[in-house]
Amino acid sequence: MYEASIALSLLDVASEVLREHGAARASALTVRVGQWSSVAPEALTAAFPACAAGTGLEGARLSVVTVPGVGECPAHGRVTLDVTRGLRCPECGAPTPTLVQGNALELDELELAEPDLEDV
Ligand SMILES: [Zn+2]
Structure with a gap:
């Protein structure tokens, strides 16, 4: 499943960010998905929980922001494309x-979870 592999590479990037911050878990993440990237946001949202199980992103809330495609017209300059x-x-x-713009998928925001007080 295409979206599952996308979710996995997303988890790689997010785990890297967690490590950089010395954090163990994230509670939410926002992903920007280009309208032309061939990733279906609903499929990505559906695939994410299973892929995140057992990682620092388990249970994190995934928000997908759709980024419209922008092309370069010789006469009109930058125009927002209609899919x-x-x-x-x-x-x-x-x-x-x-x-x-509009053909990429990138991690926009990662919200780190508060350290679990019971573990301190
Ligand atoms: Zn034009």
Whole structure:
């Protein structure tokens, strides 16, 4: 399942951030998913809990923020693309083969969990 492998690589990145902060657990994370990245946010949200089980991200709340695609039109400059119309300027229909944003998936925010007082 494609989204499961995405969730796993996301967990790698998040675990790295946890280590950098010397934190054991995170309570929430926000991920920015480009509309053109071919990742379905719902599928990612569905795959995440099982992938996070046993890691510092277990039980963490996953929020997905969708980032619209932006292309470069020769006439109109940067334009927000319409997924249903493909890589074309929504104003004039000119091809915009280069995506300026919207094809990436990145970890935006990681909320560290408060240390468990009972463990201190
Ligand atoms: Zn245009």
